Amino acid sequence: MKTRMLLLGVAIIPWFSVPLMGKQSFKRFFPMSLFMGILIIGETLLAHKYCWWKIHKRPHKKVVGEIPLIIGPYIVGSLWMLKLGYGNILRFSFLNLSTHLFIVYKVMKWFKKIRYWTLVNMNSFQFLSLFVIEAFILYIGQFLYDKMRGIKS
Numbered sequence: 287m288k289t290r291m292l293l294l295g296v297a298i299i300p301w302f303s304v305p306l307m308g309k310q311s312f313k314r315f316f317p318m319s320l321f322m323g324i325l326i327i328g329e330t331l332l333a334h335k336y337c338w339w340k341i342h343k344r345p346h347k348k349v350v351g352e353i354p355l356i357i358g359p360y361i362v363g364s365l366w367m368l369k370l371g372y373g374n375i376l377r378f379s380f381l382n383l384s385t386h387l388f389i390v391y392k393v394m395k396w397f398k399k400i401r402y403w404t405l406v407n408m409n410s411f412q413f414l415s416l417f418v419i420e421a422f423i424l425y426i427g428q429f430l431y432d433k434m435r436g437i438k439s
Contacts, residue, residue, distance in 0.1 A: 293345040297354040300362035311369045314437070318428045319364035322420065323356050329416075330356070338408040342401045351403070367421070368428055378425055386417035 304312060330352045333339055341351025363385070371378030390410050397403035405413060432438070 289343045290345055293343070293351075293354040297345075297358040300358045304362060304365065307365060307369045312365065314432075315365050315368040315372070315428065318424060318431050319361050319368065321427060322364050322424050323361040325423070326352075326356050326360060326420070333408075337406050339413075340404045340406050342404070364424055367424065372425070372428055375425070379421070382421040383418070386414055386421070390414045390417065 327350075330350055333352075334350070344351040345354055367378065367381055367385070371381045390413050394403065394405065394410065394413070398405075408416075
């Protein structure tokens with residue numbers, strides 16, 4: 287029960303920051319952030335198939351353990367990365383790289399310590415590389431989405 291409450295908090299708490307970004311930014315960046323969340327769910331299925339990592343705690347027996355992280359910090363984090371960095375590729379890259387370095391080399395150590403998430407057939411550098419590729423897809427996807435809608439960055 288304690289684990290479920292913690293995972294529920296992980297999924298919900300980041301959403302409290304969304305009103306701070308403004309309605310226009312949310313409407314502009316949410317579609318691509320949601321698309322990336324869906325893409326990450328697909329990546330999770332690959333990760334399970336190839337045993338890239340192991341999630342030891344799940345919110346429910348029929349729900350993959352990554353879901354709270356995807357619907358909480360990942361989607362909301364993508365919104366904020368686009369809000370703060372989109373239009374300036376250097377700032378976007380710096381924000382993403384610094385955030386992902388922190389996640390890979392600090393948060394993942396903590397996840398391993400509390401037996402939530404462990405890398406198995408993937409090392410930290412490969413996991414960081416996956417984050418960098420995802421950030422590139424997020425930026426290019428937002429660029430194409432804006433171009434399709436006639437929005438200038």
